[in-house]
Amino acid sequence: MDRRETLKTISLLLGYSLTAGTATAFLNGCKASTSDDWKPTTLTEEEVNTLAEICEAILPKTDTPGAKDALCHRYIDEMITHFYTEDKRTYFKKELKKIRSKVQRKIRSSFFGPQSK
């Protein structure tokens, strides 16, 4: 079974139940801080901003709030801090970096900045 099929099976079967790890996060009251002086714990500022852009691309602001408004990136930082193992955290950061550099190569710009000549 390929990855897509596996995920499909899981989503068909589980309905709104959650994977054990995510469930633990909920049970322990994992939630994003709404404080103005929030700082990421595991990710760097740069990484968390990248993440925020990715989240916003998936769920953009329309006539309803988007992922950035919902502080998804803060939640993810919180999640991986408390519920991921060290190797999973490293992997997460590595993949994030890959996405960044891929995008930068493609549009030949810094991830956030205007397109360079």
Add this chain to the structure above:
Amino acid sequence: MGDLDFEANLKDGIAVDWPVRYKDIQPWYDYVEKYIGVSGQNEGLFQLPDGVFQPPFEYNCLEKSVKKRVKEVLGRDIIMGRTAHITVEGGWKGRGTCQTRNRCMRGCPYGAYFSSNASTLPAAEATGNMTIRPFSIVTDIILNDDATRAKGVRIRDAETLETHEYFAKVIFICASTFGSTQILLNSTSERFPDGLGNDSGELGCNVMDHHFLVGAYGTSDDFKDQTTKGRRPTGIYIPRFRNIDEKSKMPNFIRGYGFQGGAGRQGWWRYIPEAQFGTEFKAALSQSGNWTFGITAFGESLPYHENRIYINRELKDKYDLPTLTMDVEWKTNEWEMRKDMKETAVEILEAGGLRNVNAYEDSSNPGLAIHEMGTARMGHDPKTSVLNKWNQIHSVPNIFVTDGSFMTSASCVNPSLTYMAFTARAANHAVEELKKGNL
């Protein structure tokens, strides 16, 4: 559980016979059901006895239609799940009714779902006789000089690592199947070199669990204009239909299995595998998806002597206590049963009129269903069992072991209610024996 289960070992000639029958336990099932509140429907099925139930939860439209068709085509029953949820107010001592939110795993703030926090602990506290000593890890049981009676327990304080001793006339060990067995295995003495009460050599053996994670799912194009209201905290159940009588005898395996499942419209999670993003995606997420119906089998496993847990004195935990090693495998009967589970799951959903029916099977390693049982089984004979029919250790009768470790066979139904019924019965027996001066 019914007599199909209590007579199973005797009829199949495996392991040892249960020292009780349904008629011994039935009043205690009723007692527990009345006390904790169990919702469900009486169905008059031999393989799944009736009980004292609160009104059941309701089927949704797709479940109703599949239920009807499956009965017509295959003659098999689909019934509403029976769960420890209060559905009607009154007489529940501070416990409310279920708000159908399916958040029970987080601990029910209404006390509608049974838990000791909501029900039995407050009752115990009200007697004025309850003392809880938290952060206590029981290391072993203290016996009297001739090792015929327990005197008390020794504990290690999880915070200070100090040792304390507590004394009592009667001791109930109910620390989860493996937890209780570990305490007994740890309690060695000259009289019991291989663990307390282990004259039979069966302590820690015969580990059983349910094997599951095999089933099927399908979709329906009907009822596009309907959806569900609320989040029912249970699903449908398909009671065992294999090896329940002569007609249903299977050539390749003994015992049987039931299915748990349910129908619902898919929510946002249907997009998890789609890897989409953007405005349209976001809009689509808020719409209801297809109706789907899924079922998962829960199968009985057999008690094999060599499937066991044992103490590892080399490897210590952070409290400097010996750890437990588990050495358990499924054998031919379980593997043959799984093939049948997979086939009948598809057969049932197709008979129910579902489309795109697919079977699935994941590895279901022993322990995964967290229904471990059998490591201090009850029986008639002290030579082949650890406990007697009242959950007392044969050779040390003022110790009662009342969790899943007493199970002589596994049945295929969820075991908690059975543990509770036996526990209530054992507690009552202990009181009677104390009054008579026998303990």
